[in-house]
Amino acid sequence: xxxxxxxxxxLSVQEGxxxxxxxxxxxxxxxxxxxxxQELGKRPQLIIxxxxxxxxxxDQRIAVxxxxxxxxFSLHITETQPEDSAVYFxxxxxxxxxxxxxxxxxxxxxxxxx
Amino acid sequence: xxxxxxxxxxxxxxxxxxxKIECRSLDFQATTMFWYRQFPKQSLMLMATSNEGSKATYExxxxxxxxxxxxxxxxxxxxxxxxxxxxxxxFYICSARTGQGAIxxxxxxxxxxxxxxxxx
Numbered sequence: 001x002x003x004x005x006x007x008x009x010x011l012s013v014q015e016g017x018x019x020x021x022x023x024x025x026x027x028x029x030x031x032x033x034x035x036x037x038q039e040l041g042k043r044p045q046l047i048i049x050x051x052x053x054x055x056x057x058x059d060q061r062i063a064v065x066x067x068x069x070x071x072x073f074s075l076h077i078t079e080t081q082p083e084d085s086a087v088y089f090x091x092x093x094x095x096x097x098x099x100x101x102x103x104x105x106x107x108x109x110x111x112x113x114x
Numbered sequence: 115x116x117x118x119x120x121x122x123x124x125x126x127x128x129x130x131x132x133x134k135i136e137c138r139s140l141d142f143q144a145t146t147m148f149w150y151r152q153f154p155k156q157s158l159m160l161m162a163t164s165n166e167g168s169k170a171t172y173e174x175x176x177x178x179x180x181x182x183x184x185x186x187x188x189x190x191x192x193x194x195x196x197x198x199x200x201x202x203x204x205f206y207i208c209s210a211r212t213g214q215g216a217i218x219x220x221x222x223x224x225x226x227x228x229x230x231x232x233x234x
Contacts, residue, residue, distance in 0.1 A: 034222075043207065043225040044158065089157060095221065100211070101148060102223060106157045 002027040004092050006105030014113050019077045021108045023090035026071065030092040033066060033073050034102065038087045047088075048075070077110075085112045117141055118210050120226030128234055129200060135193045135229045137208030143188040144210035148223065149181075152205040164191050198233045205230050 003026040013019045025033075031052035036044035050057045050064045050073065057064050061080075066073045077084055090105040117140040125133055137147055146165050150158040162183050164170040170183035180202075182194040191210075195202055209223040 041205075041228075041230075043227050045225075046222065049222075100146070100221065101160055101163055102209075103160065104158045109155075 002030055002092055002094070002103040004090060004103050004105040006090050006108060008108060009106065010109045010111070012111045012113060013080055015080055015082060017080055019075075019080055019084070019110055021075045021088055021090065021110075022072065023074070023092075023105050024070075024072050025092040027092070027094065028068075028071065029094045029096070032093045032095045033064070034091050034093070035062075035064060035075050036089045036091065036104075038089065038107075044089060080112050082112050082114060085110060116212070116222075116224045118144075118208065118224045118226040120208055120229055122229060123227060124230045124232075126232045126234065127198065130197055131233075133195045133198055133231060135195075135206055135208070135231075137191045137193070137210065137226050139189045139210045139212070139224070142210075142212045144191070144212060145188065146211045147185055147191040148209045148211070149183060149191075149193050150207045150209070152207060152228075154205075158207060161193075195231065198231070200233045203231055203233045 006023045034049035035047050037047045038044045048059050048062050048064055050066050061078045063076045088108045091102045093102045119138045121136045149161045151161050152158050160173050161176045162170045162172045164183045164185035166185050166188050172178045185191040205228050207228040209225045211221045211223050
């Protein structure tokens with residue numbers, strides 16, 4: 001089955017600087033890669049996603065890149081703000097399968113220093 | 115749109131009690147629902163996938179007789195933790211996926227607010 005690895009587990013950056021979180025996946029059939037932000041005690045919220053037919057996607061301060069050959073994908077947050085502090089999870093899914101279950105990475109706790 | 119309601123949000127009960135958690139899709143029909151468990155400072159671990167009207171598919175290592183899942187309608191799935199023990203204490207989150215409104219075959223999952231279960 002699919003296995004998603006995520007690094008780093010914790011990340012602290014100065015407010016205004018950029019943050020990068022990296023993930024790898026094992027199943028070459030995976031074609032959908034969402035990123036979730038989870039604040040303490042709350043539900044995961046989808047912040048951006050990318051499909052395997054594109055290499056990069058951007059939404060304001062957030063961007064994701066995908067390298068299908070290497071099975072790597074990354075989240076980039078620019079001009080970080082205090083409200084970006086949260087736990088971020090990458091995930092992978094094969095939307096073509098009947099289950100299309102999403103497998104999550106281990107999470108990155110991002111802290112923004114004022 | 116695409117709201118998922120999970121109830122209760124918080125449960126404290128004695129060891130040996132069975133606890134039922136409900137997951138409802140409020141404004142869409144959920145053909146598939148997923149149940150996750152999350153321990154403190156850890157990731158979401160998929161427990162099982164449930165499709166309306168059929169038996170749930172459990173992930174490896176998850177006891178189906180311990181965690182009973184029912185998905186009797188397109189808007190409701192329930193997870194029952196039977197004879198709960200302290201080691202079952204965790205944060206349980208459901209998510210629901212619609213078969214409608216898919217864009218290019220990708221169907222987003224919508225998460226409930228989670229249920230914090232504490233077994234004394």
